[in-house]
Each structure stands twice: as structure tokens, then as C-alpha cells.
């Protein structure tokens with residue numbers, strides 16, 4: 001692993017930093033879990049696209065810069081350092097986009113990728129169902145072929161940003177007689193189709209970050225099938241690998257949280273040195289060290305990939321590490337803030353950085369989404385450690 005940047009990489013960093021400094025919104029945008037915030041984030045994504053920064057690792061022909069993993073890491077570092085808005089189309093750009101590049105037809109690449117990169121189409125992920133979360137192969141939503149169309153029926157749930165998204169990618173049962181993991185097909189569904197009902201779900205903070213999606217005789221062209229019919233499980237697992245691996249949780253996000261945590265500790269100590277609980281220092285130091293370790297591990301992974309390696313089941317280790325680290329850092333901040341930790345930004349007595357509360361609530365979801373951490377531990381036991389199955 002060589003951490004020295006080449007002249008070309010330094011120039012790329014300088015260009016990204018300069019662009020972000022002159023374009024990133026000065027004030028935070030409203031939350032993308034509100035209609036107003038969603039559209040404000042779409043506009044920001046369009047601006048990123050116009051600067052060719054929305055999907056840096058994509059090929060140039062689809063609006064990217066053909067950046068390798070090192071440049072992708074550099075861009076992510078600059079992005080989080082600049083404090084630019086969260087990525088409203090991450091399900092599209094970071095999950096579905098790479099999957100389409102891997103298994104999509106030439107026509108699908110041309111049709112979907114540029115609109116995704118510019119966020120004219122914002123995507124949500126329609127995998128989970130009321131009785132199929134961890135046990136994803138238990139999905140019951142059906143797709144039945146009728147001439148040039150699939151007819152979809154069923155219910156999806158927990159679709160992040162589904163309340164306002166334009167499209168959903170989902171897996172549907174196409175051969176009910178096949179073994180559970182076979183007989184599934186990956187289908188791209190426009191949410192404006194007749195027969196689709198999107199019902200927003202309010203989260204803990206009251207915003208509609210999720211939606212249930214009901215499908216009643218929804219007709220979708222068979223051209224919207226991604227990968228082979230009845231091989232949707234393999235396509236979904238490729239997407240899940242992108243989600244658990246390096247593409248969605250770039251290290252700088254956690255490095256920035258660690259920086260804010262150290263700054264919070266320093267600020268509180270300056271305000272009232274006698275009130276400081278020294279026992280919390282360990283948690284602050286651990287947060288910093290964990291974030292650095294995660295960052296270096298990502299550099300190692302990138303070196304491994306550039307040397308021709310692949311990421312397999314060990315992506316599950318990564319997912320457990322970042323999700324638990326995120327909770328620990330936010331919990332440490334909550335403890336440092338004491339009674340002020342529970343105040344939202346709008347509270348008259350809010351002090352320090354009220355973003356800690358939102359961040360803490362969101363961090364709690366980390367061990368659940370992208371496959372729960374219990375499931376990741378099963379995968380590690382089974383496929384990384386080759387442990388025998390329990391009785």
C-alpha cells in the first residue's frame with residue numbers, strides 16, 4: 001500500500017476541492033426526507049452532474065470521470081470535508097449504477113445511467129417485504145409474464161427515499177415452483193406506473209424517510225429486466241456487495257465524525273473544565289483511532305482491488321465495523337453533551353452541535369440496514385471462518 005499521491009492525483013484533489021468550495025451550498029439543505037428537501041437535494045445532484053462530480057468512478061460516456069478507486073477515495077475525502085449535502089440518489093449511483101454496468105445490456109446502460117447520474121431519475125431499493133427482510137429469499141411479490149410485459153403484484157416495505165423517488169429496483173418471484181433462491185428476477189419499476197401506491201412511513205424524527213410500495217397489476221416492459229430471468233438473486237447479491245463493501249460508506253464520513261467528536265470534547269473542556277468526565281476521554285480517543293483504522297483499511301482494500309483482487313464475504317467485516325463504530329462515536333458525543341444531548345436544533349437552549357442527536361438516531365439503524373449485523377456475523381462464521389453450523 002503506497003499512500004503517496006501522484007502528481008495526477010494531487011491535481012485531481014485540488015480540482016475537486018476548488019469546485020466544492022465554490023459550489024457546495026453555504027447553508028445546510030432541508031432534510032431529503034421531506035418533499036422540499038428532496039427536490040433541493042435533486043437540484044444539488046444536478047449541479048454535481050454538470051460539474052461531472054456526481055459519479056466520479058463511472059465511465060466518462062455516462063457522465064463520470066473514469067476515476068479509479070484512489071481518485072474515488074480522494075473525491076470522497078474532499079466531499080465530506082467540504083460539508084456538502086448528503087447524496088439523495090445513493091441507491092441509484094452507488095448501488096444500482098454499478099450493477100447495471102456489470103450485468104445490464106448496452107441499451108439499458110444508455111437508457112438508465114445518464115439519467116441516474118444527473119438525478120433526473122432518483123431510485124429507491126424495493127427488496128424488503130413485510131415477511132422478508134433478513135430472509136430475503138422469502139419474498140412473495142410476484143411478476144408474471146404477459147407478452148412484452150411483466151405484471152407485478154405484492155408489497156415492498158422500508159424503501160428509503162421511496163416516498164419521493166421516481167423509480168424502484170426490486171426482486172420479484174417469477175418461478176414459484178423453483179427453489180427459493182432461484183425463480184427470482186430483478187426488475188426496474190417506474191413508480192408513476194398505474195397500480196403503484198406509495199405510502200410514506202414516518203420515522204422516529206417524524207420525517208418520511210421510508211415508504212411502503214403496493215403493486216396491484218402493475219405492467220412493466222420486459223426490457224426492464226436486469227440480468228437473466230430467474231437469476232435475480234445473483235444480481236441482487238452483486239448489488240448487496242456494493243452496499244456492504246466500500247462504495248457506500250467512505251472513510252472520510254467517519255473521520256469527520258471523529259474530528260467533530262474531538263472538537264466537541266475540547267470545546268466543552270474550555271467552557272467548563274471542572275465538569276469534564278475524564279472517563280469519556282477513552283471513548284473519544286477510541287473513536288479517533290477507529291476512524292483512522294477504518295480509513296487505512298479502506299486504503300488496503302483499494303490497493304487489493306487495484307492489484308486485481310476482489311471483495312467477497314469479508315465485506316461483512318467492514319459493514320459490522322463501520323456501523324458499530326458510528327454508534328460508539330455518536331454515543332460518546334451524547335454522553336459528553338449530557339442533558340443537552342436530547343435537544344433538537346430548534347430547541348431554544350440547543351447548544352454545541354445539535355446534529356449529534358440526528359446522527360445518533362440514524363447511527364442506530366446502521367446495524368439493521370444493508371443486512372443486519374447478526375446476518376453479517378452468520379456470513380463471516382460460514383464463509384470467512386468456515387465454522388461448522390450449530391445444531
Ligand SMILES: Cc1cc2nc3c(=O)[nH]c(=O)nc-3n(C[C@H](O)[C@H](O)[C@H](O)COP(=O)(O)OP(=O)(O)OC[C@H]3O[C@@H](n4cnc5c(N)ncnc54)[C@H](O)[C@@H]3O)c2cc1C
Pocket residue numbers: 124125126127128129130131132133134135157158159160161365368369370371372373374375378
Ligand atoms: C434505515 C433503514 C433503511 C432501509 N432501507 C431499505 C431500502 O431502501 N430498501 C429495502 O428493501 N429495505 C430497506 N431496509 C430494510 C432492511 O433491509 C431490513 O430491516 C433488514 O434486512 C432486516 O429485516 P427485518 O426488518 O425484516 O428484520 P428481521 O429479518 O425480521 O430480523 C429481526 C431480528 O432477527 C435477527 N435475525 C433474523 N434472522 C436471523 C438469523 N438467521 N440469524 C441471526 N439473527 C437473525 C435480525 O438480525 C434482527 O435483529 C432499511 C432498514 C433501515 C433500518
